[in-house]
Amino acid sequence: MSDETTDVNETSDVDEGTDVDVAPAAAEPPPPVDPNAVTVNLNGRDIVATKGEMVIAAAQREGEYIPHFCYHPRMDPVGMCRQCMVEVEGPRGPMMVVSCMTPVGNGQVVRTDTDDVKRAQEGILELLLANHPLDCPVCDKGGECPLQDQAFSHGPGESRYLEEKRHFEKPIPISDLVYLDRERCILCDRCTRFADEIAGDKLIHFTQRGNNTQVMTFPDEPFVSYFSGNTVQICPVGALTARPYRFKARPWDLDQLESTCTTCSVGCRTVIQSSHDELLRYQGVDSEEVNHGWLCDRGRFNFEAVNSEHRLTAPLVKTESGLCETSWSSALDGARSLIADALAEGGPESIAVLGGARGTNEDAYAWAQLADAIGASYRDAQLGDGLPVGVLGLDRATIEEAASADTIVLLAPDLKEELPVLYLRLRQAAEKRGSRILEFSPIDTGLTRYAWKSLRYEPGTQRRVVENALADGEVAAQLSSGSVVVVAGRANLAESVDATVAAIGSLLAAVPDLKVLPALRRGNVVGALALGLAPSSDDRDAVAALKAAADGRIGLLVLLGVDPLNDLPDADLARRAIAGARRILSVDTFPSESTQRADVVLAAAAYGEKSGTTTNIEGRVSPVVEKVTARGITRPDWMIAVELGAMLGDRSFGADHPLASAATFDDVTAAIAATVPSYAGVTFEAVTARADGVLAGPIDAELPIAAFEAPTRNGYDHRLVVGRKLYDRAVGTEMSRSLAHLAPGAAAHVNPLDLERIGVADGDEVELVGARGTAVLPMRANPSVARGTLWAPFNQGGRAIEELIDIGAAIADVRIERIG
Amino acid sequence: MSRLSDHNVVVADEIISRYPKQKSALIPLVHLSQEQNGYVTDDAMRHIAELIDVTPAEVYGTATFYEMFRFEPLGTYLINVCGTMSCALLGAHDLMQHAEQKLGIKAGSTTGDGLFTLQHAECQAACTEAPTLQVNYRHRYRVTAESFDVLIDDLRAGRLDGEIPPHGTLGRNRQQIPADRRVGAVHPDDVTGAPGWVQVTVS
Amino acid sequence: MTILSPYPWAPGFYPGARPEIVTSRFRYEDSHTLARYEATDGYEGLRSSLARSPEAVHEEVRNSTLLGRGGAGFPAGVKWGFTPAGVWPRYLVVNGDESEPGTYKDRLLMECDPHQLIEGSLIACYAAGLSQCFLYVRGEMPLAHERLATALDESYAAGYVGTNIMGTDFSIDIVLHSGAGAYVVGEETALIESLEGERGMPRLKPPNFPAAVGLYGQPTIVNNVETLSNLPYIAREGATGYTSIGTATSPGTRMIAVSGHVVRPGVYEIINGSTTFRDLIYGDDFAQGIRDGNDLKTFVPGGGSAPWFCPDQLDVPFEGPAASAAGSMLGSGAVMVMDSTTDIPSAALSLVRFYAHESCGKCVPCREGGTWLLRLVQRIVDGHGTEDDLDTILEVGQSICPGDMPHASSERLGLEAVPFPYKMTTICFVGPSAYAPIHSAMTLFPEEFAALVAPRRERRRIAVSAEAAS
Numbered sequence A: 001m002s003d004e005t006t007d008v009n010e011t012s013d014v015d016e017g018t019d020v021d022v023a024p025a026a027a028e029p030p031p032p033v034d035p036n037a038v039t040v041n042l043n044g045r046d047i048v049a050t051k052g053e054m055v056i057a058a059a060q061r062e063g064e065y066i067p068h069f070c071y072h073p074r075m076d077p078v079g080m081c082r083q084c085m086v087e088v089e090g091p092r093g094p095m096m097v098v099s100c101m102t103p104v105g106n107g108q109v110v111r112t113d114t115d116d117v118k119r120a121q122e123g124i125l126e127l128l129l130a131n132h133p134l135d136c137p138v139c140d141k142g143g144e145c146p147l148q149d150q151a152f153s154h155g156p157g158e159s160r161y162l163e164e165k166r167h168f169e170k171p172i173p174i175s176d177l178v179y180l181d182r183e184r185c186i187l188c189d190r191c192t193r194f195a196d197e198i199a200g201d202k203l204i205h206f207t208q209r210g211n212n213t214q215v216m217t218f219p220d221e222p223f224v225s226y227f228s229g230n231t232v233q234i235c236p237v238g239a240l241t242a243r244p245y246r247f248k249a250r251p252w253d254l255d256q257l258e259s260t261c262t263t264c265s266v267g268c269r270t271v272i273q274s275s276h277d278e279l280l281r282y283q284g285v286d287s288e289e290v291n292h293g294w295l296c297d298r299g300r301f302n303f304e305a306v307n308s309e310h311r312l313t314a315p316l317v318k319t320e321s322g323l324c325e326t327s328w329s330s331a332l333d334g335a336r337s338l339i340a341d342a343l344a345e346g347g348p349e350s351i352a353v354l355g356g357a358r359g360t361n362e363d364a365y366a367w368a369q370l371a372d373a374i375g376a377s378y379r380d381a382q383l384g385d386g387l388p389v390g391v392l393g394l395d396r397a398t399i400e401e402a403a404s405a406d407t408i409v410l411l412a413p414d415l416k417e418e419l420p421v422l423y424l425r426l427r428q429a430a431e432k433r434g435s436r437i438l439e440f441s442p443i444d445t446g447l448t449r450y451a452w453k454s455l456r457y458e459p460g461t462q463r464r465v466v467e468n469a470l471a472d473g474e475v476a477a478q479l480s481s482g483s484v485v486v487v488a489g490r491a492n493l494a495e496s497v498d499a500t501v502a503a504i505g506s507l508l509a510a511v512p513d514l515k516v517l518p519a520l521r522r523g524n525v526v527g528a529l530a531l532g533l534a535p536s537s538d539d540r541d542a543v544a545a546l547k548a549a550a551d552g553r554i555g556l557l558v559l560l561g562v563d564p565l566n567d568l569p570d571a572d573l574a575r576r577a578i579a580g581a582r583r584i585l586s587v588d589t590f591p592s593e594s595t596q597r598a599d600v601v602l603a604a605a606a607y608g609e610k611s612g613t614t615t616n617i618e619g620r621v622s623p624v625v626e627k628v629t630a631r632g633i634t635r636p637d638w639m640i641a642v643e644l645g646a647m648l649g650d651r652s653f654g655a656d657h658p659l660a661s662a663a664t665f666d667d668v669t670a671a672i673a674a675t676v677p678s679y680a681g682v683t684f685e686a687v688t689a690r691a692d693g694v695l696a697g698p699i700d701a702e703l704p705i706a707a708f709e710a711p712t713r714n715g716y717d718h719r720l721v722v723g724r725k726l727y728d729r730a731v732g733t734e735m736s737r738s739l740a741h742l743a744p745g746a747a748a749h750v751n752p753l754d755l756e757r758i759g760v761a762d763g764d765e766v767e768l769v770g771a772r773g774t775a776v777l778p779m780r781a782n783p784s785v786a787r788g789t790l791w792a793p794f795n796q797g798g799r800a801i802e803e804l805i806d807i808g809a810a811i812a813d814v815r816i817e818r819i820g
Numbered sequence B: 001m002s003r004l005s006d007h008n009v010v011v012a013d014e015i016i017s018r019y020p021k022q023k024s025a026l027i028p029l030v031h032l033s034q035e036q037n038g039y040v041t042d043d044a045m046r047h048i049a050e051l052i053d054v055t056p057a058e059v060y061g062t063a064t065f066y067e068m069f070r071f072e073p074l075g076t077y078l079i080n081v082c083g084t085m086s087c088a089l090l091g092a093h094d095l096m097q098h099a100e101q102k103l104g105i106k107a108g109s110t111t112g113d114g115l116f117t118l119q120h121a122e123c124q125a126a127c128t129e130a131p132t133l134q135v136n137y138r139h140r141y142r143v144t145a146e147s148f149d150v151l152i153d154d155l156r157a158g159r160l161d162g163e164i165p166p167h168g169t170l171g172r173n174r175q176q177i178p179a180d181r182r183v184g185a186v187h188p189d190d191v192t193g194a195p196g197w198v199q200v201t202v203s
Numbered sequence C: 001m002t003i004l005s006p007y008p009w010a011p012g013f014y015p016g017a018r019p020e021i022v023t024s025r026f027r028y029e030d031s032h033t034l035a036r037y038e039a040t041d042g043y044e045g046l047r048s049s050l051a052r053s054p055e056a057v058h059e060e061v062r063n064s065t066l067l068g069r070g071g072a073g074f075p076a077g078v079k080w081g082f083t084p085a086g087v088w089p090r091y092l093v094v095n096g097d098e099s100e101p102g103t104y105k106d107r108l109l110m111e112c113d114p115h116q117l118i119e120g121s122l123i124a125c126y127a128a129g130l131s132q133c134f135l136y137v138r139g140e141m142p143l144a145h146e147r148l149a150t151a152l153d154e155s156y157a158a159g160y161v162g163t164n165i166m167g168t169d170f171s172i173d174i175v176l177h178s179g180a181g182a183y184v185v186g187e188e189t190a191l192i193e194s195l196e197g198e199r200g201m202p203r204l205k206p207p208n209f210p211a212a213v214g215l216y217g218q219p220t221i222v223n224n225v226e227t228l229s230n231l232p233y234i235a236r237e238g239a240t241g242y243t244s245i246g247t248a249t250s251p252g253t254r255m256i257a258v259s260g261h262v263v264r265p266g267v268y269e270i271i272n273g274s275t276t277f278r279d280l281i282y283g284d285d286f287a288q289g290i291r292d293g294n295d296l297k298t299f300v301p302g303g304g305s306a307p308w309f310c311p312d313q314l315d316v317p318f319e320g321p322a323a324s325a326a327g328s329m330l331g332s333g334a335v336m337v338m339d340s341t342t343d344i345p346s347a348a349l350s351l352v353r354f355y356a357h358e359s360c361g362k363c364v365p366c367r368e369g370g371t372w373l374l375r376l377v378q379r380i381v382d383g384h385g386t387e388d389d390l391d392t393i394l395e396v397g398q399s400i401c402p403g404d405m406p407h408a409s410s411e412r413l414g415l416e417a418v419p420f421p422y423k424m425t426t427i428c429f430v431g432p433s434a435y436a437p438i439h440s441a442m443t444l445f446p447e448e449f450a451a452l453v454a455p456r457r458e459r460r461r462i463a464v465s466a467e468a469a470s
Ligand SMILES: Cc1cc2nc3c(=O)[nH]c(=O)nc-3n(C[C@H](O)[C@H](O)[C@H](O)COP(=O)(O)O)c2cc1C
Pocket: C067, C068, C069, C070, C071, C072, C073, C074, C076, C095, C096, C097, C098, C099, C100, C183, C184, C185, C186, C187, C188, C189, C222, C223, C224, C225, C227, C228, C428, C429, C430
């Protein structure tokens, strides 16, 4: 039990988002001796603390663990549980204070070990347990429970409470993902503070009073939050449990490794926990630079996809009777001949390599090397839905710099939907730090509410709207006072990328020393672009490649974990490209519409089944680790590339090729460190040595600023905005049992006033007629959509709105027709 | 349909305007809705949330903290019999027993005709006049079995309608701040310096 | 409805041959009207204050040593001085939430002399540079609401409140705000939370007292109704006029409610400092002794939260330090008297129930401990208790108030007094207040509890350690 106690302590550390049992904790540099350092006497010995920090934090850093429940280092203290009582020497003798709300002071004398302190701590623990059901044996938290653990380490051991305990209906679902057991709840205010302070979703609240106080939602209004899983992680008892994990395992059966979430490109630090070689849970790990311990629910729960029964388990080759499983040797030989034939028939120009942003740096680098060997110039890690690689050449901001900038300019998609934890950081910046958010957006976003100014633009006109704003005295003054970070991304998939680039250009011209944080979405898109999967020129990018394929000029289309038929905004082009490509080689973890059309499918290992490194939007490189054995006979992408690299005859990797003798993932990491200037010295050791990973150097790429003017919209049309929701048909969500049904579904949203004008009701089906095609969708009245624009979520199934997108066009205008 | 009536929305907007931050109007607005409906409905809480730009959960969380807010229908007359020390010392217990007999219900319940809800209550700031009770929070002092019976009969006969409005109404009048004399509430962030009348005198 | 007091419109109030500072208008049936108020020096204190500088008025109040009447007894003038320089805006919150068991005075002052409170609030705002005033009145006082609403409408119309008061550039709004039933909201930080539309849960005071960080995070003065009602007199008569009454450390008068087993329960404006509990309980001008010729058994000297006194303490005067030394406090000016017929355990139960019921739920010791104490005392009163339960009461008490618990001395039992105050593990006094009465009762009348409980059995305990649990 005693050793269990210690790892419970560690788990409660994870709960609080401090570093888990990984080396870095030790390797952290010692607190610098700065002007606001103070000396506190703790149980007779002098310790150095930082002005403003609380006694409990200073003590814990010095190895004096003070029991506590409500205190959480990332949230405002409330002094609610009273467990952290200590004695502080005061003018009138020692005073009992809560150490979580008592700031350190120079010369302060603190005792955590007096009889009164002990009596108070034991007494309070007894009181906390008085109404607690003590159902630890059947509780998910049992074994990693701060209450259970501290009852053991700081409690009286037994209770005199013989009264009838408080009774509530046993666990009730407060959302699709979270259950609440009010009998176990100790009312520490952690979940409710999180919902209020951190997530801004005040949907759970204390209700009733005194001994009847309970956490509750409003009747029939569930705790619908993209961040609800965090409340489960920080709950110091088993009151909040997560549906995907309930009753799956006991903590002592779990073992864990620290990794990085690659669901989106924020790169939140996690621990991956598994039992009996099955992934069971991800927990957030506190990274000062990145996620402060938080995760979004999509990233937290999509381990279910890795465990999905729909996974590809072995390579497939096309036969008369369709795709059949085969051995690696025959699959690789099939792949080799696909490449050889394409080279023979059409030369390197006829080969295109798309995707690669979902894997590790090692995967991307290895496939880029293979593409080099083949000589394929068509390559792109994005799918016509991002920004030119040139944005990575701009002066790059870190997340921390963005979250501490005086002005944060948003020229980006809805960050709450696409980069959720970046949304938390920026919201915090506006709410707590007083950063001013200047938002340019075609619709209301999650951050609109917290923006200093939020300016709407009609798709295509952002450059003009930005320039008008820059001409405004107040805005100009704000931008010229203090640091400015622009968060730049693609707010609208139904609009030419040039519209956004032009607006960025205007900002660059007006604000000389601004920094840019690219809001690109796919997990490792920055790594993939930096490591060789970027188009050599824009007539060689994904769109160009797919157009070439549609024109029958592509002999071999290599798809690295992408499915153009679902991922490409332009449905028609995707269809024609897949049909027009003579041969398709697909590397993927799941069967998809595109793999169905492939000649050879190479089954890849998934997240959690392979080790390596990943690069987030800042360029921060951090580890991803293999926690469970790869499914079936699947292999990591990099390994597949390395093996093919040896099978290309005179184009094979030579003996002096950096990957010639790569046998393990860190051979590849080492090769990257040795050959890619911006990754110089970024070895696996270096990346794991610091809790916050390593920042890769700048990559040199120019952002060509094209002039752009959008055609004017005729009054009968609506201008189309297509953006992403957190939950869509992306395979990782689709294949996660708990998440799949959270996708809102396809619909066309317009302003209620417009609905009235057109004379259709909320929910009616309408036909949308555009230059490119038509789509039938239900109408939604949505006040957050500006008049004259029509907003639709991307990839919600059925490929309807995607039929209206012409990726080559400047913008898309659509007419709304009543049906019948 | 128990959102605030159009008339009460106008009242609510004026109340909101009295406070530097609109959430301060939460409790007054819940009172207003209880005055309108006799108790606090879910729709009213949703409506109030809209009016002061908070979530319904916040309204619910605050409202359920306070004893005077009731979330199910109750009698026209809420009878609170004080049981705290001063009244306990002078016969609160017997008074409650008598009340239960007279009304034919147990404390905590409502008479069949929906006229009276009887309940235990805590100190009513009338300790020298014990034992006391309140009818819709209107005090009754040194209450005896006899005076209790008279009270109930008077209420039944409507003889006290002028003095005691149905449950939910706090005061029978409401403060009216005349537009021409009102200083107006300012959000603290928008206050730059000392009030004008201070600057001239305070350094 | 029987009302014995000479002024039926001021139920429970008894005048006497004593100086009247805050009750001088109670004799008039129309004391709450502006007409009567103006006819009796109304708003003269404000007028003379506006003729002086805010500092001068503040200085006057400081020199008057006006002590807070809400319970803490802190000098008002000193408190006003705690607002940090140069931080604006600042607010006044008038604490009209009177609900401490036994306390009945603020409601009378609001019902019978609302203009006096309004004038006092205006003077405070002027002196301390406060830019808005919120009159927080307990919800269960509709008459006080009606009187104050009418009075405010009158005074706005007459130019005493609002813009350019009495033609000066002193402008301020007074907003009448109603509570909704929660004793703890009387605590000043809970009052502020409540006024912000939140649950009335107290904030931890150190490091931030309301005077520095209060309503909306701004400097905020919270004063009790009676405290502010003294200001018009002080403004009219000056500090010297005020301090000529009462003692140097406790000048002026204060309102005391005497309830329970006395011949004439009532509210009395007494001379502060010099008056003793004996005067108050036995004096002909006051409560006139114990009912039915019974003997005095014990009394609560300062509201339900206060440890109890016995006949031994009758000669303690209304001086804070004297009361503390004797083991209790003067609190909110409420004396609850129990005669020889009183069943002490049930009397204590009525207070334990109150505080357990009124816990806001924030602090574990109060939320869980209060209810636990209630269950134990209830069981004992019901005759099912054991000696173990008596021990448990004291042990649970230790989790709320670690260390020595204050109590009065008793010659009968040969007990030395333990001086006030106590150590506490809670944020506010509600938690300790659930323990204080039962602790006093058990300490001063052990025999009554011994008589009720069954002898000690083998003590049952439930294992709760992690080990045993998992
Ligand atoms: C639990 C609790 C209840 C209180 N109730 C009241 C009250 O009902 N009225 C009041 O004026 N002060 C009450 N107080 C005291 C206030 O916190 C505050 O000290 C007082 O209003 C300050 O005004 P004063 O300085 O004029 O006395 C209470 C304090 C506590 C701890």
